[in-house]
Amino acid sequence: MSALSDLRVIDLTQVLAGPYCTMLLADMGADVVKVERPGGDLIRSNPPFVEGAEAEAYGGYFQSVNRNKRSLELDLGDDQDRADFLSLVETADVVVENYRAGTMERFDLGYETLRDRNPSLIYSSIRGFGDPRTGETDRQGQPSFDLIAQALGGVMAITGQPDGPPTKVGPGIGDLFTAVLNAVGILAAVHHRDRTGEGQYVDTAMYDAIVSLCERTVYQYSYTGEAPGRRGNAHPTLFPYNAFETTDGYVVIAAFSDGHWRALCEAMDRADLAADYPTGADRLAARDDLREEIAEWTLTRSSAAVVEALDGSVPAAPVQDTSDVFADPHVRAREMLATVEQPGVDEPVTIAGNPIKLSETPTGVDRRAPLLDEHREELLDSLARAGDDGEQVRSDD
Structure with a gap:
């Protein structure tokens, strides 16, 4: 039934x-x-x-x-x-x-x-x-x-x-x-x-x-008086939460929590970034510079290598097309x-x-x-x- x-x-x-x-x-x-x-x-x-x-x-x-x-x-x-x-x-x-x-x-x-x-x-x-x-x-x-x-x-x-x-x-x-x-x-x-x-x-x-x-835009406009605009693959209040280019495509990385941020910095061998930008507010204020740091790291690796380096510690995934979806055992x-x-x-x-x-x-x-x-x-x-x-x-x- x-x-x-x-x-x-x-x-x-x-x-x-x-x-x-x-x-x-x-x-x-x-x-x-x-x-x-x-x-x-x-x-x-x-x-x-x-x-x-x-x-x-x-x-x-x-x-x-x-x-x-x-x-x-x-x-x-x-x-x-x-x-x-x-x-x-x-x-x-x-x-x-x-x-x-x-x-x-x-x-x-x-x-x-x-x-x-x-x-x-x-x-x-x-x-x-x-x-x-x-x-x-x-x-x-x-x-x-x-x-x-x-x-x-x-x-x-x-x-x-x-x-x-x-x-x-x-x-x-x-x-x-x-x-x-x-x-x-x-x-x-x-x-x-x-x-x-x-x-x-x-x-x-x-x-x-x-x-x-678009519920997010409604409360943003109500709280700030400003209509949200386009941000590409970025998020208006979370960072890093974006797509990054690799040697063979793109990956997305969502490391906006303090714990995920520290894990990302560890995988990048950049303890200095974890120390200098410990809070979400710190990272949002420096998002442009930090995005360049992360992008420089991903550009030297394949999508699979980036995901493997972050596996289990940071939410990350390759950007797949439909042929990849068809091939995914999940x-x-x-x-x-x-x-x-x-x-x-x-x-x-x-x-x-x-x-x-x-x-x-x-x-x-x-x-x-x-x-x-x-x-x-x-x-x-x-x-x-x-x-x-x-x-x-x-x-x-």
Whole structure:
């Protein structure tokens, strides 16, 4: 039994934020029914593709965040499809959507309508700027993507080199962090419903999520009156906490505590530095000069040699690319590389595993992402049986 095996989620989301949220629930065992608009999720056709794979299938983007789900293609503007959707809602615990505010209302399928059909329903939305039900602003209804959230929320202003332009964080954190928070909100609402029988509306905005993610900048501005800027790989209040070049790449060293600082100086054979800069305040005041001292030491050594010299005494690691991650035994042992089938080819593909580890109800990547409308027959047949029997029927095949 999986932790969420008794939970049915109707997933109306597409692209990244919503699908990642429902992927987390699916990986923990929820029956996630991906209801796709005519033509399917916009990201189905996004590369990369495996050579020889079925053209009508999907690329790596869709595969990665839509595993463990079932697909049903519905046109919510069509009377029969709308009726089928409402029948699905009656069997559901959760509905998740990431349209612009007001979109579901145009189909008369907003929260209030669905709640009338299923009073214990948990309705969740992920939007760029949230939903008016939880706090109305003039930004609602505007389109938003990860880049917009990163720009508005402040993360780009503190990312990049001091003399460089504002820089987007590599992964789509505006989508991904919002998705994780939304999944937490859904599970909190499920817990509340289990105690009271009451459903509710769960709303997570991308802009809000990035403000929360940048919590450090909020208190820094409040305490100092100055907006934090870009510091490259450095930390505003901790030193050393940075990346340093080696003969074959880069390493990161986090030796900001007094004990770690002394251990670093010992490994560098620089007892004088430990004596001259014994406190964090001392080191922060001299950070530019001290950074040069550490950089001079690392530049004469390989990344492996630096890490070995500091192993067990100072937090340090090489800066790895994805090929290094694939080769790391730790990643394999933690099941963070999952293999799944790719329609149309014989060899499996690899996608990221689930980092949430549960001892009694393990998470897992059990099924590839679905083909568009792949599960129409089994889903609609279950609805028909439910109607005939007057009962809710759930299929987890």
